[in-house]
Amino acid sequence: MCHSPTDQHMAIAVDCVVFGLDDEDLKVLLIQRDAEPMAGVWALPGGFVLPDETLDEAASRELAEETGLTRVFLEQLYSFGAVDRDPRGRVVSVAYYALVALRDHRVRAATDARDVAWFAAADLPTLAFDHEHILDMGLQRLKGKVRYQPIGFELLPSKFTLSQLQRLYEVILERSLDKRNFRKKILAMGILEELDEVEQDVAHRAARLYRFDPDKYARLVEAGFSFEV
């Protein structure tokens, strides 16, 4: 590849903005870099794309290698190509964003990562390279997309209460929603399956559990339905 017709070769990296939701707020998963440059600095999980893998494959692989996360919602976000964004030379980064149900996944530091940790999206450390910029873009995308596509469910366990779902939107959209109106609207969509189960181990009346039904959703979309919170 060093002597293709163009000889305009560059390195291509992928970086992942991984979102998680805990009871309180929106979190982002960061790794502490173990290698130079910027060893010890917090950064988005990511790395170089290998010659025989697609961009999506590279993003999944890096996420698994550096954080242990597999089988999560992962979608391309934007590509970053500032000339001097990486001190090692010309590196274009294709950024992805991932949504993870925090409680269902344990993360662990591995390849190239000294440590892995969840940080509140509103209170982040200084990040390596242009990763703050990438993260901003991820946040913007999440806020924009969560209202029009049923991706929020990816941040919850598969069985969840309506209050959890409502809190999810309140946290991401940064505004409060009316309980009765929210429940009315969400249930009227007909994309949730009402389970014969309630949450366990809570110090108050237990709430009913629901599950998102992707098939019902797909059928409704087919018929012209469009999701909107």
Next chain:
Amino acid sequence: MCHSPTDQHMAIAVDCVVFGLDDEDLKVLLIQRDAEPMAGVWALPGGFVLPDETLDEAASRELAEETGLTRVFLEQLYSFGAVDRDPRGRVVSVAYYALVALRDHRVRAATDARDVAWFAAADLPTLAFDHEHILDMGLQRLKGKVRYQPIGFELLPSKFTLSQLQRLYEVILERSLDKRNFRKKILAMGILEELDEVEQDVAHRAARLYRFDPDKYARLVEAGFSFEV
């Protein structure tokens, strides 16, 4: 750059999906390739990113070089990284989409392009590489975005009639709109400036001309307004 720490070098290209609108339908600007591979085949304008330019700069430059278009709306679309998408080797393409007021811009074939022509989006020739896939994505993005952001104006001359604007949405969204409701809604937004001019050289009653006012729009957005057709 051949011996950076990673040695995972690839070529990076940009490709542009250029949309234009004529009285009848939505058009896409294609070039007929002059160089191998795929000489003589129609393709999206584009080319390799140079070492000292950003992705946005590369997209503008290629568009200008191959089609003569400058100063048009140009926004990143998606990056394509299938391993075998280009026979020359590993090439990742960062795709852009552009919106052009067809009448205001003359296009001309130049560097690397044997010919340049507008094709109806609904009736395209076979395209080089994975450009049909890229074009599909561009169409999807345009349809999705035109409803929620005032980018449609980029496809019209700076002074336009409400009927032209309505036809624009009808063509892109592929459904008809009610004339009275459309005008009521658009005018109620308060983002158009009503001019003291009417269109010229028409064989019927001349329609009043309007202009999109980006400042008014920016002020409204500031105040919480959100555009929607």
Next chain:
DNA sequence: TTGCCTTGGTGTAATCTGTACACTATATTA
């Protein structure tokens, strides 16, 4: 010059959707 053709431009009533708002029910814990 008259009439025809084409597109421009306008209002209202009915329906649907979104919003505001407060109390009772149920489980746990002290």
Next chain:
DNA sequence: TAATATAGTGTACAGATTACACCAAGGCAA
């Protein structure tokens, strides 16, 4: 059994969306 914490429910009003039909103006051809 009382206190507390969250679950769960309905209605009235306002605003937005939809459906719908006719007159106006200018060019053109007979």
